[in-house]
Amino acid sequence: MINDLNQLRADALAQLAPIWDDTALEEWRVKYLGRKGAISASMEQLGALPKEERGAVGKLANETKGELEAAYIAKVGAMKQRALSESLEAEPLDVTLPGRPVLRGRLHPATANLREIYRIWGDMGFQIFRSRQVESDEMNFQLLNIPPNHPARDNWSTFYVADTEQRVLLRTHTSPGQIRAMRQLSQGGTQPVRVILPGMCYRYEQISARYEIQFNQVEGLAVGRNVTFADLKGTLTEFARRMFGERPVRFYGDHFPFTEPSAQMDVQCIICDGAGCAMCKYTGFLEILGAGMVHPQVLRNGGYDPAEWSGFAFGMGPERIAILKHGIEDIRYFWANDLRFLEQF
Ligand SMILES: [Zn+2]
Known part of the structure; x- marks a missing residue:
């Protein structure tokens, strides 16, 4: 065995x-x-x-x-x-084969667009001034020549967050930052100010292809001893040139309670180069911003003597600018976080 x-x-x-x-x-x-x-x-x-x-x-x-x-x-x-x-x-290894690409994220188009706008204004000597998103009725409206019960309030459907005496609200525009910037930076109305005021704004709107309840705004303010309407036109025309390239712009009269006189600025349509298309409603021009000379009362509210100081202000919607630049048909895409949309940028 x-x-x-x-x-x-x-x-x-x-x-x-x-x-x-x-x-x-x-x-x-x-x-x-x-x-x-x-x-x-x-x-x-x-x-x-x-x-x-x-x-x-x-x-x-x-x-x-x-x-x-x-x-x-x-x-x-x-x-x-x-x-x-x-x-x-x-089967020897082929070291010359291309590698597998590493997927990388990128900036959201709204952020990329905002940064482009910051860069241009920064190059032109404007500093960024950040202001609060929760404001008082006084800052958001009254100091900007919009008293209670003024019909202009209909233009800003407002989210009120506390109905106290102060009437606390979510800012409907970045304009209250103008008052804050003047009060903080002018050293008692003795120094010039040149700022942009970017940030999120809120409106009590029916959400649609053209309106969102939240959106970015970039406001600008320049106050000095001899600031004229010609400075406003020249500065905004230069911004449009840097943002959209060499193309005609046009100004026409408008009305805002906090500027006098007020204007809208159009830039030649980016989609059709002025020939006329659905985006520009066959006018050949697209409206990109509102502007005007700072109202004397607003200057006074900011601490300046309007007899010696003057200024201009402007406001634009960066999402609207991105929409025009890229031919996007629906503003809701910006906050829907749909990768099919975001990956196109
Ligand atoms: Zn067009």
Whole structure:
């Protein structure tokens, strides 16, 4: 029996050595290590042995089994290694293949557009002045010549957040920042001011393709000793040139409570270059901002003496500018976070 086991081990190892394919290896495993294999058969014969031999033979049978199992595992590893080397030799790595691109995020188009506007105004000597989004009725309306019950209030549908004496509200425009900027930066009405006031504004609107309840606005303010309407026109024309390239602009009269006189500025349509299209309603021009000379009362509210100081102000909607620049048909895309929209920029 002991001789049989030694022979079995020698045969098994000899047969395993030249095996290099999966089918033959599986056959070998079934033949020696399977449930009905040679080792199992030897174990079953133990019972028939005389008692004094059983211990030694059983031990050898277990050792043989362990040895064959280890040889089997080693073989599986060796075969994997050989298969890998062969495939590397047959199909060498092509280091010239292009790599897999790494997906990177990018700025939201509204942010990118805002930064472009900041950069242009920064280059032109305007500093950014940030102002609060929750305002008092006084700041948002009254100091800008819009007293309570004034019909102009209909233009700014307002979210009131607290109906106290102060009438706290979400700012409907960035204009209250004009008062704050003048009061903070003018050193008691003795220094000129040149700022842009960007930020989110809120209106109690029915959301539609043209109106959102929240939107960015970039307001601008320049106050000095001899600021004229010619400065307003020249500065805004230069902004349009830097933002939209060389194309005609036009000004025409408008009305705002906090500027006098007031104007709208149009730039030649970016889509049709002035020929007329649906975007410009076949006028060849697109309205991009409102502006005007700061009203004397507003200057006074900001701490300046309007007999000595004058200024101009303007306001634009950067989302509207992006819409015009890219021909976007619906303002709601900006806040819907739809990747199909965002990936186009
Ligand atoms: Zn057009």
